[in-house]
Amino acid sequence: MDWHQLWTIVSLPDNIPIVGMIFILPFFTWYGLRQAFANDRLIDRLEADPDLAKTHHRKVEPFQKGWARELHVWPYLLRMEFLAAVIVTVILMVWSIALDAPLEEPANPSLTMNPSKAPWYFLGLQEMLVYFDPWIAGVLMPTLIIIGLIVIPYIDENPLGNGYYTFRQRKFAIWTFIFGFIILWSTMIVIGTLIRGPGWMWFWPGMTWDHNRVIFEINRDLHEIVGITSQPWIGLFGGAVVGGFFAVSGYACHRLITATAFSRKILERMTLAQYVIMQALLIIMLSLPVKIAARLLFRVKYVWVTPWFNI
Amino acid sequence: MDETNGSKGNVKTAAPKTDGNGNGARTILGVTVDPDAIKQKAELDLKAARQPTKTDVYQSIFRVKHDETPRSRTLGVLSNVFLHLHPAKVNRDAVRFNFTWGMGGITFYLFWVLTWTGVLLMFYYHPTKVQAFRDILYLEHDVPFGKLLRNMHRWAAHAMVLTVQLHMFRVFLTGSYKKPRQFNWSIGVILLVLTLLLSFTGYLLPDDQLGFWAVTVGTNMARATPMLGHEGPFGPQFGMTNYNDVRFALLGGSIVDANALLRAYIWHCIAIPGFAATFMIVHFWRVRKDGGISGPAPMALEKEIKPLRRR
Numbered sequence: 142m143d144w145h146q147l148w149t150i151v152s153l154p155d156n157i158p159i160v161g162m163i164f165i166l167p168f169f170t171w172y173g174l175r176q177a178f179a180n181d182r183l184i185d186r187l188e189a190d191p192d193l194a195k196t197h198h199r200k201v202e203p204f205q206k207g208w209a210r211e212l213h214v215w216p217y218l219l220r221m222e223f224l225a226a227v228i229v230t231v232i233l234m235v236w237s238i239a240l241d242a243p244l245e246e247p248a249n250p251s252l253t254m255n256p257s258k259a260p261w262y263f264l265g266l267q268e269m270l271v272y273f274d275p276w277i278a279g280v281l282m283p284t285l286i287i288i289g290l291i292v293i294p295y296i297d298e299n300p301l302g303n304g305y306y307t308f309r310q311r312k313f314a315i316w317t318f319i320f321g322f323i324i325l326w327s328t329m330i331v332i333g334t335l336i337r338g339p340g341w342m343w344f345w346p347g348m349t350w351d352h353n354r355v356i357f358e359i360n361r362d363l364h365e366i367v368g369i370t371s372q373p374w375i376g377l378f379g380g381a382v383v384g385g386f387f388a389v390s391g392y393a394c395h396r397l398i399t400a401t402a403f404s405r406k407i408l409e410r411m412t413l414a415q416y417v418i419m420q421a422l423l424i425i426m427l428s429l430p431v432k433i434a435a436r437l438l439f440r441v442k443y444v445w446v447t448p449w450f451n452i
Numbered sequence: 453m454d455e456t457n458g459s460k461g462n463v464k465t466a467a468p469k470t471d472g473n474g475n476g477a478r479t480i481l482g483v484t485v486d487p488d489a490i491k492q493k494a495e496l497d498l499k500a501a502r503q504p505t506k507t508d509v510y511q512s513i514f515r516v517k518h519d520e521t522p523r524s525r526t527l528g529v530l531s532n533v534f535l536h537l538h539p540a541k542v543n544r545d546a547v548r549f550n551f552t553w554g555m556g557g558i559t560f561y562l563f564w565v566l567t568w569t570g571v572l573l574m575f576y577y578h579p580t581k582v583q584a585f586r587d588i589l590y591l592e593h594d595v596p597f598g599k600l601l602r603n604m605h606r607w608a609a610h611a612m613v614l615t616v617q618l619h620m621f622r623v624f625l626t627g628s629y630k631k632p633r634q635f636n637w638s639i640g641v642i643l644l645v646l647t648l649l650l651s652f653t654g655y656l657l658p659d660d661q662l663g664f665w666a667v668t669v670g671t672n673m674a675r676a677t678p679m680l681g682h683e684g685p686f687g688p689q690f691g692m693t694n695y696n697d698v699r700f701a702l703l704g705g706s707i708v709d710a711n712a713l714l715r716a717y718i719w720h721c722i723a724i725p726g727f728a729a730t731f732m733i734v735h736f737w738r739v740r741k742d743g744g745i746s747g748p749a750p751m752a753l754e755k756e757i758k759p760l761r762r763r
Binding site: 155157158161162165169170172173174176177180183184187188194198199200202208209210211212213214215216217218219221222225226229230233234236237238240241242243244245246247248249250252253254257258259260261262263266267270274275276278279280281287290291293294295297298299300301302303304305306307310311314315318322403406410449450 | 522525526528529535538539540541542543544545546547548549550551553554557558561562565585588589592599600602603604605606607608610611613614617618620621622624625626627628629630631633634635637638641642644645648651652655658659660661662663664665666668669670672673674675676677678681683684685686707708746747748749750751752753754755757758760
């Protein structure tokens with residue numbers, strides 16, 4: 142256990158946001174879901190008791206009859222905003238006095254930094270480079286993440302949960318977002334920052350970053366493992382495997398989408414185009430953990446090898 | 453009002469006192485000087501100074517009275533250019549921290565902090581290979597509070613990337629992207645991308661090893677863009693080389709050098725902040741036009757879902 146190495150990584154000023162993220166993200170996930178569960182309990186009561194639904198103001202926050210439903214922005218909201226600005230300023234001041242922004246030696250194209258890392262918020266993408274070629278990890282996936290985020294409101298046809306925390310009414314949506322944001326995006330940023338060392342090799346927390354370390358592992362293409370050797374068949378085999386992955390995970394996603402009576406009802410509201418786009422995005426998102434598992438467990442390099450591109 | 457602007461005093465003193473020796477009034481070089489009248493005016497001025505809110509100067513600036521009546525609280529927000537993006541009143545529970553987490557507002561505040569610290573940093577920075585790194589050293593060691601300024605700019609940037617993601621997480625958990633706010637979510641995704649790009653373009657500016665290699669790693673991915681990069685799928689077939697592909701356009705050259713520094717500077721200081729500000733205007737405008745912040749809204753029940761009317 143190399144505590145000094147661990148401290149060197151964790152205390153690097155540029156890594157503070159990631160170390161902070163390890164605590165902040167679980168906190169806010171808990172903070173949001175706690176309110177969601179509280180609301181779910183009230184929803185249960187309201188659905189069981191139609192009379193209560195008519196008399197109750199349908200929020201978990203307490204409400205007295207004499208109270209106004211709305212407050213004046215001045216002063217009730219503006220004082221909160223002012224307070225937030227003051228607190229943020231104080232935090233920034235203390236942070237800026239305590240920790241110095243990093244400055245390395247002058248740029249030198251002939252002296253490669255090892256490891257040379259992108260800014261921390263792109264380390265998830267850089268980590269993806271281990272598993273996919275750059276055109277997928279660096280171009281296709283970011284584009285699809287942006288497009289996928291933009292279309293979320295246009296493919297989510299569930300009218301419930303509009304403007305309040307809830308888990309029960311939006312199970313599929315919330316699981317999908319937490320999977321994509323926390324489990325994939327944020328975890329891979331943490332791995333890329335804290336775990337990946339020289340040569341982008343995997344160093345568990347506490348392992349010494351050994352610049353001379355060599356890892357003896359041979360990654361093979363899937364067709365080599367199976368034993369196909371000549372080109373048209375390699376390409377066709379890979380295409381079939383990728384097609385099979387789309388079919389299987391599409392089926393799995395469909396089973397998830399239609400798991401409950403409620404989600405089947407939502408599916409009925411969706412157009413074919415909405416369904417196809419959602420499936421495509423879900424399958425491509427799933428391809429990342431599947432490829433990670435294939436690499437880490439079976440040492441698979443490429444699944445689909447063609448003369449033009451490799452996946 | 454007429455008390456305070458001194459018009460009464462004028463009427464009194466306007467009556468000329470013809471006998472030069474009586475009551476202290478006398479004529480010096482053709483100008484009538486009456487100490488009593490001057491004393492009277494001074495008393496009026498003093499009286500007005502005790503009620504500054506009634507002076508013409510005050511009223512010309514603030515236009516309306518600020519007391520604790522609902523009308524004046526409303527006008528205080530609506531007649532102020534900086535506050536008028538707020539509604540006059542908000543949902544009582546929306547003021548609570550636990551619903552919004554304050555992350556959107558904090559992100560905007562951090563954008564302001566970054567604008568101001570950024571403008572100050574620009575005074576000391578030249579985007580040239582010869583001077584950039586020396587300017588950072590100068591900032592750190594000679595400029596008063598220069599180190600604090602640079603630290604604050606960097607940490608506020610990190611914090612902004614974090615708060616933007618948390619804001620998005622909250623908006624997702626509360627389902628606030630649902631009708632009628634779908635379009636504003638999409639604008640928000642673009643703002644997220646612009647935030648990341650702002651931070652990324654700023655990374656190169658110190659012209660040190662850290663920024664140089666981060667940007668090298670980042671832009672090397674652009675080589676692999678399908679069809680537009682010379683190492684991407686179908687890139688060579690489209691005639692892409694190291695000297696005409698999308699990476700060349702980003703860097704203004706085939707390596708990260710003086711042109712890349714200048715381009716990063718202009719993107720970072722002028723172009724992207726301009727785009728971001730424009731999209732922010734739309735974002736905030738739409739928050740208001742789509743009915744203010746989404747909640748906490750009264751919970752809807754499953755049996756209340758209305759059948760969908762297709763266009």
